[in-house]
Amino acid sequence: MFLENSLNNYLNYIKLKNYSAHTLLNYRIDLVQFVEFMRGKKLSTWAQVGVNEVRAYLAYLSGLGLARTTIARKIASLRSFFKYLTLQGVVDQNPLHNLRTPKCPKKLPEFLYVREINELLRFDDNTPKGLRDRAILEVLYGTGIRVSELTGLNLGDLDLERGCLRVYGKGAKERLTFLGRQGCKALADYLQKGRPFYLAQGATPDERAVFLNKDGTRLSARSVRRLIDAYVRRAALEKKVSPHTLRHSFATHLLEGGADLRTVQELLGHVNISTTQIYTHLSRDQVKKAYNQAHPRA
Known part of the structure; x- marks a missing residue:
């Protein structure tokens, strides 16, 4: 339950910061998926989540065959979430602080003539x-x-x-x-x-x-x-x-x-x-x- 409490507090926090409904939905999906993965690892507090656990999660995402852009978005969600946990004193440091985001191919935006x-x-x-x-x-x-x-x-x-x-x-x-x-x-x-x-x-x-x-x-x-x-x-x-x-x-x-x-x-x-x-x-x-x-x- 402690994992979910911090997650709900974070989602309420970014909602107050006027994040778009689309961003809120994606962050919720990404973070709920991460919570479920951590529960599968028998972790019950965020302080137990370190660099190794995050790397294991990213390996799991890669195994699902997800696109680099999707994985990059999920990393961004986690990085923002752990930054919040750090500011709240829930964890001592952000395990994603030095983690590199996979490079995504840059696409020219679609436009109309x-x-x-x-x-x-x-x-x-x-x-x-x-x-x-x-x-x-x-x-x-x-x-x-x-x-x-x-x-x-x-x-x-x-x-x-x-x-x-x-x-x-x-x-x-x-x-x-x-x-x-x-x-x-x-x-x-x-x-x-x-x-x-x-x-x-x-x-x-x-x-x-x-x-x-x-x-x-x-x-x-x-x-x-x-x-x-x-x-x-x-x-x-x-x-x-x-x-x-x-x-x-x-x-x-x-x-x-x-x-x-x-x-x-x-x-x-x-x-x-x-x-x-x-x-x-x-x-x-x-x-x-x-x-x-x-x-x-x-």
């Missing part, structure tokens, strides 16, 4: 749902915010006259992001003509939330993903598109348009610029164009 974005944002549906969904897609692409930041938006976070949105990112970090003319118009149309319809549907509607569901309460991240899937099928895009794909597209198109990396980092809410540097990839057409313009023998 501008013509594909235009197809996705082609709307002629002026129903409350159509107004809401267009506003969601325009805001995701126009600001580059995460889906959790979108669903967490409140009316007080909007300043459409200035084209500004206040969002709360990872670790409850607050930042301002900007929305262009078309995005502001789509959002204003939804607020004036679509949102009142959703408010009227619920017995106890959410008066603060910007984006509402059919019950008048705050729209979930899962619902946003589902509606994106529907519009991707409508646009006949031969790609798997998620809210994060629109975030990747936002960053890619800004850099292609001449924005500097530091500005994009600020808009995305990245703590380290190294996280933003993955967006500096260029399309083959751009590389060929640059080559033809710059090389004297082209």
Whole structure:
């Protein structure tokens, strides 16, 4: 029971630090799996868990045939958990402190070309749902915010006259992001003509939330993903598109348009610029164009 008590305390702790629901779920899965493994080793306190036990667990994960990225995530979960236990005085030292995380292959982020974005944002549906969904897609692409930041938006976070949105990112970090003319118009149309319809549907509607569901309460991240899937099928895009794909597209198109990396980092809410540097990839057409313009023998 002692193992579970510390685990539950940790999960409550990171929940208060405004970790996303997705991260909370993954950490819970990873750590419950680790607890079960330790119980199989007849360990009953966290102080009994040392480097050898952690290495045995990682060997067990490798034996399951898990991808390096999955194992790396599980190590990150454990490292964060033991850091918490150390701060709480439950253990004397973090057994993962000097453990190296396996190197994962870096993948270029999936993004949509501008013509594909235009197809996705082609709307002629002026129903409350159509107004809401267009506003969601325009805001995701126009600001580059995460889906959790979108669903967490409140009316007080909007300043459409200035084209500004206040969002709360990872670790409850607050930042301002900007929305262009078309995005502001789509959002204003939804607020004036679509949102009142959703408010009227619920017995106890959410008066603060910007984006509402059919019950008048705050729209979930899962619902946003589902509606994106529907519009991707409508646009006949031969790609798997998620809210994060629109975030990747936002960053890619800004850099292609001449924005500097530091500005994009600020808009995305990245703590380290190294996280933003993955967006500096260029399309083959751009590389060929640059080559033809710059090389004297082209």
